[in-house]
Amino acid sequence: MREEKEWIVEAEAISYTYEGNERKALDKVSLKLGRGRKIAFMGGNGSGKSTFFLCMNGILKPQEGRVLIDGCPVEYTRKGLLEARRKVGIVFQEPDDQLFSASVFQEISFGILNLGVDEERARNEVEQVIRELGITPFRDRPAHALSGGQKKLVAIADILVMHPEVLILDEPAASLDPKHRKVVRSIVEGLSEKGLTILMATHDVDYTYAWADEIVLLHEGKVLRQGTPRQVCGDEKAMEQANLEQPAVMRLYRRLVQRGILSPEEAPPKTIEDLERRISG
Amino acid sequence: MIVIDKLCYQSKLRYINASEKFVYTVLTLILCIASRSAATAAVVFLVNVYLTVAKGGIPFARYAKLLLIPAAFLVASTTALMVNLSRMPLDAFAFPLGEWYLTGSISSVLAGLRLCGKALAAVTCLYFLSLTTVMTEILGVLKKLHVPGLVIELMMLIYRFIFLLMETASAIIISQNSRLGNRDYQTRVRSFGGMASALLVRSLKRSGTLYDAMEARCYDGELKILSEERPAEKKELFCIAGYELLLLGMVIWSWMR
Numbered sequence: 256m257r258e259e260k261e262w263i264v265e266a267e268a269i270s271y272t273y274e275g276n277e278r279k280a281l282d283k284v285s286l287k288l289g290r291g292r293k294i295a296f297m298g299g300n301g302s303g304k305s306t307f308f309l310c311m312n313g314i315l316k317p318q319e320g321r322v323l324i325d326g327c328p329v330e331y332t333r334k335g336l337l338e339a340r341r342k343v344g345i346v347f348q349e350p351d352d353q354l355f356s357a358s359v360f361q362e363i364s365f366g367i368l369n370l371g372v373d374e375e376r377a378r379n380e381v382e383q384v385i386r387e388l389g390i391t392p393f394r395d396r397p398a399h400a401l402s403g404g405q406k407k408l409v410a411i412a413d414i415l416v417m418h419p420e421v422l423i424l425d426e427p428a429a430s431l432d433p434k435h436r437k438v439v440r441s442i443v444e445g446l447s448e449k450g451l452t453i454l455m456a457t458h459d460v461d462y463t464y465a466w467a468d469e470i471v472l473l474h475e476g477k478v479l480r481q482g483t484p485r486q487v488c489g490d491e492k493a494m495e496q497a498n499l500e501q502p503a504v505m506r507l508y509r510r511l512v513q514r515g516i517l518s519p520e521e522a523p524p525k526t527i528e529d530l531e532r533r534i535s536g
Numbered sequence: 537m538i539v540i541d542k543l544c545y546q547s548k549l550r551y552i553n554a555s556e557k558f559v560y561t562v563l564t565l566i567l568c569i570a571s572r573s574a575a576t577a578a579v580v581f582l583v584n585v586y587l588t589v590a591k592g593g594i595p596f597a598r599y600a601k602l603l604l605i606p607a608a609f610l611v612a613s614t615t616a617l618m619v620n621l622s623r624m625p626l627d628a629f630a631f632p633l634g635e636w637y638l639t640g641s642i643s644s645v646l647a648g649l650r651l652c653g654k655a656l657a658a659v660t661c662l663y664f665l666s667l668t669t670v671m672t673e674i675l676g677v678l679k680k681l682h683v684p685g686l687v688i689e690l691m692m693l694i695y696r697f698i699f700l701l702m703e704t705a706s707a708i709i710i711s712q713n714s715r716l717g718n719r720d721y722q723t724r725v726r727s728f729g730g731m732a733s734a735l736l737v738r739s740l741k742r743s744g745t746l747y748d749a750m751e752a753r754c755y756d757g758e759l760k761i762l763s764e765e766r767p768a769e770k771k772e773l774f775c776i777a778g779y780e781l782l783l784l785g786m787v788i789w790s791w792m793r
Contacts, residue, residue, distance in 0.1 A: 260587075274582070280611060309748065312752055313749055313751060314748050314752055316638040326678055333756070336754075337754050337756075340751075340752055340753065340754045341754065342751075344750045344752070346750070347745065347748075347749045347752075351700055351747040352742055352746055352749055353745075353746070354696070355692070355693060355746060355749075355751040355759075356672065356692060356696060356761060357670075357671065357672050357692070357695055357696045357699075358672035358763075358764075359760065360762065360763075360764050361672060361761040361763060361764075362761075364756065364760075364761050364762035365750075365753060365759070365760065365761050368760035368761065368762065369754035369755060369756065370754060374762060378762060381762065390581075390790055395545075396698075397541070397670065397672075398543065399696070399699035399700070399703075400545070413753065417753065417754075423714060452784060467569075475789065521548070
């Protein structure tokens, strides 16, 4: 068996500037991302999250620095890019920017066929992912008749059918109703349990605090902070610089400890529900 | 167009094999046009209405309304065939206009009516296809017929994005209206221009992201997709073959007369 590297994706001082822009979208970003981890990317609009993601599977080629997948530098040749994109899949923020076919089945079959598998296998894979993600009830509807949440599920299926090792989700919960947000989050949770590495851009501090193994805080194309949720969210200066509030549960917990209601010895709670349970004893 | 698309997705004949419906449409269309008798047109018309409305479950009122659109064009163009302006009154009808007559002969009136019926029957053929077969499946059939890939890919993308374009446009128009952008003629013109340019910019941006998203899924210049095929039923194939043979018989008979 192939030796598994600890880092699935590494960025070594990558910089990227969009054509016609003065400012660097990414400015010497160095990150090591661990295999099988749940990593949240936070930061305001224009902080470089999306640009970083596009660099991760070779859509954008950093002008400086290099990207390593599984310990090997990405080669910007046809074959090298194919390999990178097979391993690293991106679910785009806006499903309407991603779905190109009006038919759900055709849409999902696109990625897997591009990997060069035969039709029979592709058909089975597509059917399987349709079942797994619960797309069956609306599979026969045209893309323009799907709701935002349904389109999102198809967009995720688009990528999962290719069996990536790293799944990048660019603000997956943005503009979803609570029901679909829950569905999407439970799907992501399931994938993470299967061992996929998940990179997720999000603005939801409370959710991230409970969900992530690790948070990367980006600001103006630079890494402001990388660490566990408690380290990053506890860094008030960095959080303020990134225009983020601290998680509600963290603020509440700190006050409760100050007032002597909770003892500082116990590990801080991760969710509001957790905190509720502790207070009610 | 949107109405047809919506109805089509509701049709009970939607899950019938697409090639089967396509072949039926094309053969019937050819035979209907080749025939010289009004009877063929009448049969084609009735059978298509029966299939689309009774079998497909398209509401009759909706269908009738859809038929009225081409019917209006047909009436306008066939009147031109039936009516003559001449100094001598002809046998069918004649309205005096000073020294001239607005007049027509029985044979020209009959020819006009026959043509009108034939054209309307041909329209029902096309309505049958577009009201029972979804666009993506028609494209699948075209692919089997070896229509160039580029044409099919373009059709597929256009079909998908025409809806997005209209959605965006209507969102812009609503937001303009809510800011009194259609108050008078001048603002209306300005608002329309604004909408058009906003649409262009957004479309360009969207096409850029779409291309990125496709590249992220290993796109290499050819849109490879699978189509879903439902098996053709033998019974249906026999029915179609029998019906087309009957039509062929009628056509030959109409030519021999």
